[in-house]
Amino acid sequence: MGVTIKDIAKETGFSVATVSRVLSNKVGFFSQETAAIVNAAALKLGYKKNMAATELVTQKSSIIAVIINSTKTNFSDPIIEGIQQKANEADKRVIILYAGDHDFRSQQRALTTALERPLMGILLLSVDLFADNLQLLKTANVPFRFISISFQDPDLKYVASDDWQIGYLATKYLLKKGHRKIGLAGVDIESSAHTGKLRLAGYQRALIENNITPQKDWIQTGNYSYKAGLNAMKNYGQQKNVSAIITGSDLVGIGLLNQAAKMNISIPNDLSLITIDGTYLCRIVQPQLTSITQNFYSMGYLGAEYLISNQRQNAFTDIQISERGSVRKLTAADSEN
Amino acid sequence: MGVTIKDIAKETGFSVATVSRVLSNKVGFFSQETAAIVNAAALKLGYKKNMAATELVTQKSSIIAVIINSTKTNFSDPIIEGIQQKANEADKRVIILYAGDHDFRSQQRALTTALERPLMGILLLSVDLFADNLQLLKTANVPFRFISISFQDPDLKYVASDDWQIGYLATKYLLKKGHRKIGLAGVDIESSAHTGKLRLAGYQRALIENNITPQKDWIQTGNYSYKAGLNAMKNYGQQKNVSAIITGSDLVGIGLLNQAAKMNISIPNDLSLITIDGTYLCRIVQPQLTSITQNFYSMGYLGAEYLISNQRQNAFTDIQISERGSVRKLTAADSEN
DNA sequence: GCACTCTAAGCAAACGTTTACAATAGCTTT
DNA sequence: AAAGCTATTGTAAACGTTTGCTTAGAGTGC
Known part of the structure; x- marks a missing residue:
């Protein structure tokens, strides 16, 4: 369907490897002239990267999934803003998933939607997981952290108020x-x-x-x-x-x-x-x-920061x-x- | 890293093709006994589908991206609930992306995050796109629809109140x-x-x-x-x-x-x-x-429905x-x- | 002039799925 | 008994990237 790096390779005469390196900015692997040609071609053809392919081969992604329960938590906005801010600074992307109003199936759906793809990590906004869903999350081997609620379970890390x-x-x-x-x-x-x-x-x-x-x-x-x-x-x-x-x-x-x-x-x-x-x-x-x-904003910011830098300790805002x-x-x- | 269908194939003795058919429930292509064996193995090994691979090969996905501006639109919740409801009925997934508070870069980031992967379609919740971002969206060849705001431009379909x-x-x-x-x-x-x-x-x-x-x-x-x-x-x-x-x-x-x-x-x-x-x-x-x-709930529900069934006309709730x-x-x- | 390093670029494998096509066996039809 | 059908399974190509390894040429030092 869309334009791929192969098209750009054909257009410019370079190999796909070179095109890939330019487009994902692997500095030191290409000359400036090449970069200029490739970028121009990409722009001209309207190239859009296919993340599915990238994620498949790299086995990781820059996406932070935020799971949020759909009950009116009127403070979720500033938390999300904080997360977005930190994510932008670290060049990560944020997607948000609603986990329903304390409904097992909705939680599960949100969780699997998230886990079915490579993910940087998961942030859970005041969502109180059912035991089975928590188990699902724990075994998924993806870093995660709760925001705005705290737990006794030492496996569950959080950023919250004291x-x-x-x-x-x-x-x-x-x-x-x-x-x-x-x-x-x-x-x-x-x-x-x-x-x-x-x-x-x-x-x-x-x-x-x-x-x-x-x-x-x-x-x-x-x-x-x-x-x-x-x-x-x-x-x-x-x-x-x-x-x-x-x-x-x-x-x-x-x-x-x-x-x-x-x-x-x-x-x-x-x-x-x-x-x-x-x-x-x-x-x-x-x-x-x-x-x-x-300080909800700070909660979101710090939550994202700890997730990204893979810190283990809990934090209070x-x-x-x-x-x-x-x-x-x-x-x-x-x-x- | 994770368990793949190859592992299940090895475990059960079937080919990856058969395993794939069972796991994605392609009815008529496998016997019940086979399905039982494969499913048991998948459960035992803790298999989780890699959507990146699926999306790569099928070139489509069951994901609806909802783009929303982060200013306090206090009615976004019922809209999202409506979308979720319809999406569940149609076995689609929903992810939400914040497009900032009328900020060009944030809009662009949300849009590209969405467009960088196979997508069922995009729903925009009362987000007033900058011209360039609108252009980006239009040329992306992905179905999209606005919710809660209307336009004169006949290319921009919407579900809103009259x-x-x-x-x-x-x-x-x-x-x-x-x-x-x-x-x-x-x-x-x-x-x-x-x-x-x-x-x-x-x-x-x-x-x-x-x-x-x-x-x-x-x-x-x-x-x-x-x-x-x-x-x-x-x-x-x-x-x-x-x-x-x-x-x-x-x-x-x-x-x-x-x-x-x-x-x-x-x-x-x-x-x-x-x-x-x-x-x-x-x-x-x-x-x-x-x-x-x-009727915000209905707006979301109808918006998702029109997107999924690829309808062209505008609608009023x-x-x-x-x-x-x-x-x-x-x-x-x-x-x- | 030789060995070495450096830069820029290409080749090809790999990621985990889906699916068109092929193959087999058993059954039915004529 | 040949032909055709059905049910089930397998083979292998394909999706669009990334990246380890290789290569070619140019520059450097002795």
């Missing part, structure tokens, strides 16, 4: 603002990723360090979704057994915010809220949400507190109730 | 609600895609049919972004020369909403707002935004009005000012 710190910091922040009855909402402590468990542990530690015993009804678990936020707020109920809440994601925060409004609970006047993630969503709702902001409008400082007057 | 209808319907709706001074905000009427121009035309037509002369300051163009919404509202200003506004995207709508709040203009009491898109964002802000809702809380019906009392 989720213990996130829980700890968020809690300390609220304590400093005078809150003592602090909730945690919408984090998943069942998943095989231990993100949620770590956040919970950090949260509990901060409370205990301040001589506060965490109450069971302060914690409303969930799957980081908008709906989880709605439900959490319903469960906290009108009686406000907490004065401030940490939400597991921006969507949880917004869900909680809206449910509170429906219940005539005003944020931050009646209830304070700090959310984990800090994506643009925090800035488009009213009030804007104070957040523990994760930085987090920071972004003060917006959803946390109120409690005063002496508040302590009365 | 943008003229969108503008027309939104305006008619507001007219029915008693509004006569109607704004249009955040649509791009400069782009080579004529989405914005069509919406504008539909809007104008509806006004004229109702003997209303569109005023220049009713229209605030923009690039569909959150910021465009903020700016538009600033430009409309405190004096409220319009009583209702159509916004070009959900983000524009939210931007406008928030800027209005800052200006102490209450929606929908002081100003009505209907937005175009109707993604989940409409439901997570307060008040929830009334919208002309596009359905739109509908979703009434939420951002439009107020004007009463006789309102007409006084």
Whole structure:
């Protein structure tokens, strides 16, 4: 069909070997004049390299596959941007595959689509693999790394935020603002990723360090979704057994915010809220949400970097507190109730 | 490196041809007993097909490349889901490539990454190609189709909403609600895609049919972004020369909403707002935004279907009005000012 | 003038599949 | 019993690259 190096060889009178060397820029194997002739011919004929052939013979490729679950993870964009940036710098290519919404078959399809070709490596964006699919990945002999979630399994390398710190910091922040009855909402402590468990542990530690015993009804678990936020707020109920809440994601925060409004609970006047993630969503709702902001861009960049340079260790990216409008400082007057 | 069909041939005693036929399920060319033996061996050895080889010899592939621009198009998710769904039904694979934020080099990179391998076809999600890149695509001899934006160029096929209808319907709706001074905000009427121009035309037509002369300051163009919404509202200003506004995207709508709040203009009491898109964002802000809702899932599904079945014509997907809380019906009392 | 090095280029094998064509055996048809 | 068909399998070419090895010629040092 298309134009091949053979066509260029015929056109220019050189052998395919020489044409190949010019086109893949194997410096030192051709003269400048030859290069000029070959490149001109390639341009003239509209040559496009057939990667299938290249990958077949070289047995490797410059492609990084990014696997992402299709549930609305609104922070995937900056991660992907970070990956793209690093990939460009290292002259790698990026393709993205959707692995469905925690669906075994979709995961498997994405994984095999990726593994059925030579690959530089695989980056998994907050996708919690089923055991069989994880096995498939492990045996594939392709480097891979998780981004934004962490695991105990030493075989599973990751770049993520320090989720213990996130829980700890968020809690300390609220304590400093005078809150003592602090909730945690919408984090998943069942998943095989231990993100949620770590956040919970950090949260509990901060409370205990301040001589506060965490109450069971302060914690409303969930799957980081908008709906989880709605439900959490319903469960906290009108009686406000907490004065401030940490939400597991921006969507949880917004869900909680809206449910509170429906219940005539005003944020931050009646209830304070700090959310984990800090994506643009925090800035488009009213009030804007104070957040523990994760550095997603950096997560992607670093993930790609570690994958490319074949590093083995895990890495944490930085987090920071972004003060917006959803946390109120409690005063002496508040302590009365 | 990996296990090849040769290994399986050696293991089972069959020829590579037979193994290949079993593994690629060329029915009628092998017996059931043979298939059982071969499949067992493939499983045992952990065989994984090398797609590079397959694509090289067959000169085609089952891959659909989806090119998407990395700016926050919050509706890309349902489109991709639709594409995935159709692709699964037709046993095709989907890969996604980011084309940057209207950046020539990024576009080019995405395009060549895609074109450098056998491909079923290319789907472009609201990406406005630079002329040279469009040329690259046109000459590549690969079927392609745009999704969610439309063009005048008869070579560029698309699946999108009928943008003229969108503008027309939104305006008619507001007219029915008693509004006569109607704004249009955040649509791009400069782009080579004529989405914005069509919406504008539909809007104008509806006004004229109702003997209303569109005023220049009713229209605030923009690039569909959150910021465009903020700016538009600033430009409309405190004096409220319009009583209702159509916004070009959900983000524009939210931007406008928030800027209005800052200006102490209450929606929908002081100003009505209907937005175009109707993604989940409409439901997570307060008040929830009334919208002309596009069927993005269907857009993706149909786009993939047309690409796969090699259809030539353009297609429109359905739109509908979703009434939420951002439009107020004007009463006789309102007409006084 | 000889041995050596260097540069530029060609030859041919290799990568892992698919598939047209050929071959075989067993069966049916006439 | 010859011819033809069917079911199953094998042989070998082909896809478009890359690259180790080889070659040719020119330059260099003694």
